[in-house]
Amino acid sequence: MKNKKNILIIDDEAPMRKNIRDILSLEGYGILEAENGLAGVDVALNNEIDLILLDCNMPVMDGFAALSELKLINPERPVIMLTAYGTNERVIEAIKKGAYDYIEKPFELSEFLIIVERAINYYDLLKELNTLRNRISPKEIVSVNEDPIIGKSLKMKEILKLIGLAAPSDANVLIQGDSGTGKELIADAIQRHSLRKEKPYVKINCGAFTESLLESEIFGHEKGAFTGATSQKLGRFELANEGTIFLDEINNMSPSLQVRLLRILQHQSFFRVGGEVPVPVNTRIIAASNKNIEQEVEEGRLRKDLFYRLNVVRINVPPLRERSDDIPLLVEHFLSKYAPGKKFIVSNENMSKLKECYWHGNVRELENNVQRAIVMARENFIEIESSDEPVKAELPLPGFDMIAIKGIPFKQVVEDFEKSLITRALIATKGNRTEAAKLLKIHRRHLYTKINDYKINIS
Numbered sequence: 061m062k063n064k065k066n067i068l069i070i071d072d073e074a075p076m077r078k079n080i081r082d083i084l085s086l087e088g089y090g091i092l093e094a095e096n097g098l099a100g101v102d103v104a105l106n107n108e109i110d111l112i113l114l115d116c117n118m119p120v121m122d123g124f125a126a127l128s129e130l131k132l133i134n135p136e137r138p139v140i141m142l143t144a145y146g147t148n149e150r151v152i153e154a155i156k157k158g159a160y161d162y163i164e165k166p167f168e169l170s171e172f173l174i175i176v177e178r179a180i181n182y183y184d185l186l187k188e189l190n191t192l193r194n195r196i197s198p199k200e201i202v203s204v205n206e207d208p209i210i211g212k213s214l215k216m217k218e219i220l221k222l223i224g225l226a227a228p229s230d231a232n233v234l235i236q237g238d239s240g241t242g243k244e245l246i247a248d249a250i251q252r253h254s255l256r257k258e259k260p261y262v263k264i265n266c267g268a269f270t271e272s273l274l275e276s277e278i279f280g281h282e283k284g285a286f287t288g289a290t291s292q293k294l295g296r297f298e299l300a301n302e303g304t305i306f307l308d309e310i311n312n313m314s315p316s317l318q319v320r321l322l323r324i325l326q327h328q329s330f331f332r333v334g335g336e337v338p339v340p341v342n343t344r345i346i347a348a349s350n351k352n353i354e355q356e357v358e359e360g361r362l363r364k365d366l367f368y369r370l371n372v373v374r375i376n377v378p379p380l381r382e383r384s385d386d387i388p389l390l391v392e393h394f395l396s397k398y399a400p401g402k403k404f405i406v407s408n409e410n411m412s413k414l415k416e417c418y419w420h421g422n423v424r425e426l427e428n429n430v431q432r433a434i435v436m437a438r439e440n441f442i443e444i445e446s447s448d449e450p451v452k453a454e455l456p457l458p459g460f461d462m463i464a465i466k467g468i469p470f471k472q473v474v475e476d477f478e479k480s481l482i483t484r485a486l487i488a489t490k491g492n493r494t495e496a497a498k499l500l501k502i503h504r505r506h507l508y509t510k511i512n513d514y515k516i517n518i519s
């Protein structure tokens with residue numbers, strides 16, 4: 061039993077109304093009636109109605125005048141015009157004014173029912189789309205983020221240039237970068253500067269769902285496709301039609317979903333879960349990954365053919381430590397974002413420490429630290445935490461090749477390793493033995509002995 065839908069019949073001929081009422085009641089629809097446009101508008105204002113059948117020629121207020129009023133009340137609810145045979149010009153006029161369809165009187169029963177049902181389903185879908193739009197959190201279906209991308213470093217300038225070129229091109233984009241480097245911000249900027257900027261922008265994080273949930277989120281499903289699928293559901297791809305979809309953490313998509321995604325890219329259409337009819341879509345894809353994509357392809361986790369289709373424009377976002385020149389700008393930006401109008405003083409010492417940090421969490425971590433510092437600040441002085449050790453303390457470890465050391469006595473391998481480690485420490489500290497000893501966490505004298513023993517010559 062379908063949810064009861066209400067249909068309003070506006071026609072001045074009582075026998076016609078009765079005829080339609082009899083047919084549609086049998087189909088399970090609820091029926092309301094009005095005998096002219098004016099009365100019809102009144103009924104439409106005061107009742108929940110899913111479809112309106114509207115006669116063209118009526119006294120008091122004719123169908124065309126009523127159509128305009130009805131569209132004002134609810135522009136999305138479908139109105140089907142009932143027209144007399146051979147009034148094509150008027151039909152065109154009505155469709156231009158927003159009628160969903162028309163039916164010529166006298167009509168053929170099966171055709172009439174098909175048109176009515178199609179209109180009802182259409183309105184259901186529109187309503188579903190609206191509730192989905194409201195249900196999905198604003199981070200996912202977007203109120204586009206207008207935050208600027210801050211950065212003057214060479215690397216960021218390159219990226220901004222790429223965004224400018226890629227945005228209007230309609231090509232798919234693949235963004236790769238560590239967590240918190242600004243991938244989503246870049247995706248937003250591309251959308252904002254694209255020709256699709258007025259169209260829907262839908263985001264989905266492929267890492268945030270189980271496989272089957274992700275499938276129905278992306279592709280939608282038909283009623284009854286699986287237990288619990290009590291009604292048809294539109295997927296994010298369909299919601300993003302004519303617009304842009306941001307597929308975050310694409311590397312988390314299972315192989316079978318990758319196949320389905322590839323199909324969309326090849327055919328510009330897809331099947332809802334449990335669906336038998338392909339649904340056409342025209343959606344631009346911006347995908348992001350915080351893993352090394354080439355490696356994901358190499359190791360078989362991401363399909364090569366899918367990769368090629370996504371990787372039309374490629375943007376690699378460098379980690380923050382590789383663009384530390386941008387740190388003062390970013391700090392200034394976040395200070396004015398979170399404490400507008402306040403003037404804070406960041407000491408030079410603090411700033412240089414921030415510039416030397418490793419920043420595992422990249423820009424996001426810096427942003428969080430600035431926010432925290434604002435809360436802790438006394439007067440105008442602010443101390444921004446650098447959450448991890450400065451990069452300088454990082455000592456690159458010599459690599460190990462298990463095959464190369466095969467057959468060499470253990471003592472020899474250890475000595476070689478030690479020698480290599482000390483050499484690297486000396487290079488890292490530009491030959492400063494005291495610093496090198498600190499870095500290696502050994503006693504200075506012990507280091508001297510080793511340097512002598514191994515005859516290391518770096519000063």
Ligand SMILES: Nc1ncnc2c1ncn2[C@@H]1O[C@H](COP(=O)(O)OP(=O)(O)OP(=O)(O)O)[C@@H](O)[C@H]1O
Binds near residue numbers: 239
């Ligand atoms: N260049 C930048 N200028 C200004 N703000 C930035 C910049 N880069 C990143 N941010 C800010 O840092 C935070 C993290 O950025 P974003 O969410 O875009 O990163 P992400 O790469 O998508 O991270 P994840 O991989 O964790 O999803 C956001 O609040 C964003 O506004």
Ligand SMILES: [Mg+2]
Binds near residue numbers: 244
């Ligand atoms: Mg992100």
